[in-house]
Amino acid sequence: MRHFDFKDGEMFAENVALREIAQDVGTPCYVYSTATFERHYNVFADSFKGIDALVAYSVKANSNIAVLATLAKLGAGADVVSGGELARALTAGIPGSKIVFSGVGKTGDEMRAALRAGIRVFNVESLPELYVLNDAAKELGVKAPVAFRVNPDVSAGGHEKISTGKKENKFGIAWSQAEMAYAEAAKLSHINIVGVDVHIGSQIDELAPFEAAIAKCKDLISRLRAQGHEIKSFDIGGGLGIPYGDNSKTPPPPAEYGALVKRLTADMDVQMIFEPGRMIAGNAGVLLSKVLYVKKGEDRSFLIVDAAMNDLIRPALYEAYHEIEPVKAPGSAYSESTYDVVGPICESGDTFTKSRDLPEMEAGDLLVMHSVGAYGAAQASQYNTRPLIPEVLVKGELYEVIRERPTIAEILSHEHLPSWL
Numbered sequence: 001m002r003h004f005d006f007k008d009g010e011m012f013a014e015n016v017a018l019r020e021i022a023q024d025v026g027t028p029c030y031v032y033s034t035a036t037f038e039r040h041y042n043v044f045a046d047s048f049k050g051i052d053a054l055v056a057y058s059v060k061a062n063s064n065i066a067v068l069a070t071l072a073k074l075g076a077g078a079d080v081v082s083g084g085e086l087a088r089a090l091t092a093g094i095p096g097s098k099i100v101f102s103g104v105g106k107t108g109d110e111m112r113a114a115l116r117a118g119i120r121v122f123n124v125e126s127l128p129e130l131y132v133l134n135d136a137a138k139e140l141g142v143k144a145p146v147a148f149r150v151n152p153d154v155s156a157g158g159h160e161k162i163s164t165g166k167k168e169n170k171f172g173i174a175w176s177q178a179e180m181a182y183a184e185a186a187k188l189s190h191i192n193i194v195g196v197d198v199h200i201g202s203q204i205d206e207l208a209p210f211e212a213a214i215a216k217c218k219d220l221i222s223r224l225r226a227q228g229h230e231i232k233s234f235d236i237g238g239g240l241g242i243p244y245g246d247n248s249k250t251p252p253p254p255a256e257y258g259a260l261v262k263r264l265t266a267d268m269d270v271q272m273i274f275e276p277g278r279m280i281a282g283n284a285g286v287l288l289s290k291v292l293y294v295k296k297g298e299d300r301s302f303l304i305v306d307a308a309m310n311d312l313i314r315p316a317l318y319e320a321y322h323e324i325e326p327v328k329a330p331g332s333a334y335s336e337s338t339y340d341v342v343g344p345i346c347e348s349g350d351t352f353t354k355s356r357d358l359p360e361m362e363a364g365d366l367l368v369m370h371s372v373g374a375y376g377a378a379q380a381s382q383y384n385t386r387p388l389i390p391e392v393l394v395k396g397e398l399y400e401v402i403r404e405r406p407t408i409a410e411i412l413s414h415e416h417l418p419s420w421l
């Protein structure tokens with residue numbers, strides 16, 4: 001079931017007409033569906049019924065505190081990658097005991113904040129980081145719970161920029177150094193080894209890479225246990241892909257992924273941790289935008305819209321495909337045109353799509369780009385001094401702005417002329 005769909009000739013988010021949100025909040029803006037977040041979370045969590053599992057939603061996919069609080073109510077934990085995301089998760093009511101901390105460059109300050117919050121586990125990615133964590137824990141008189149993120153040298157992910165589990169990537173402890181790292185951690189006074197962690201990539205559209213990574217880690221966990229380490233948890237990261245409506249492969253449904261993981265880990269006696277991001281948030285959001293101009297060039301037609309690459313960078317960064325639809329349902333006998341859909345920014349990269357067949361549109365028409373709930377607003381910037389756009393959360397007939405558009409004055413207030421000017 002889609003929660004963004006046409007009713008009475010126009011597109012709704014659940015029971016709210018997008019036209020109404022556009023009038024009220026202004027365009028461009030992100031619109032999210034509570035029902036979709038809930039359904040995706042529940043489908044994922046339900047596929048692990050009967051086993052000891054923590055679903056630590058990957059905050060970086062969509063980090064709005066209202067989104068986090070929606071998921072927290074369902075029992076979600078959080079996977080954070082910065083002190084800022086840690087603060088978001090705690091603010092949204094996610095307890096420290098359900099928070100895991102990932103990332104290759106955690107600072108001492110971030111570690112201390114996470115230790116004070118009593119987080120579940122640090123996913124440590126290098127020995128230098130481990131030593132800093134040991135010092136931070138010593139200073140606070142606690143023991144830091146640690147899993148090493150290991151790099152299984154498995155190829156996965158739809159795009160080279162989001163593949164993370166190959167040995168040439170910056171992520172994780174090299175496979176050949178993993179046992180040495182655990183031996184080193186066991187010697188440190190303020191480190192408590194609790195698990196093994198792996199995350200191989202994003203937008204993964206088949207089960208084979210997960211299967212390969214799990215098999216390698218299973219082996220590693222046996223060896224680590226034989227060496228006397230207590231391995232209680234196994235975190236297999238995120239990465240399960242979603243359909244984007246183009247012709248690429250349809251990723252396996254969460255239930256199949258769940259069944260595979262359950263089967264492969266059944267005899268491992270570990271608590272499982274998952275860090276899904278895109279799978280929960282991706283299809284829970286649209287970018288609502290207005291056509292500013294239709295420009296007919298010599299050989300192409302451009303829809304110049306009021307959203308731009310600073311609001312949604314995925315097409316420019318990953319050549320990502322997003323389905324585009326008008327908000328007003330095309331009538332039965334509509335005509336199509338082939339458009340390049342572009343934003344107002346002064347870069348050719350500010351192109352959402354090229355040569356897309358769409359219903360003919362005019363200046364003032366509203367359109368949506370689908371599947372932008374993950375890595376949309378979270379990656380936005382204020383390039384070209386375009387204010388961050390609002391985020392709106394819909395729930396049934398209700399909707400509220402969950403992030404406001406800053407004014408230009410607010411943006412400028414953070415800048416200062418130096419004393420000599």
Ligand SMILES: *Cc1c(COP(=O)(O)O)cnc(C)c1O
Nearest residue numbers: 058102202238239275276277278
């Ligand atoms: C980005 C990331 C995730 C989430 O990835 P998705 O593809 O959105 O599921 C999980 N864990 C880590 C360590 C990540 O960096």
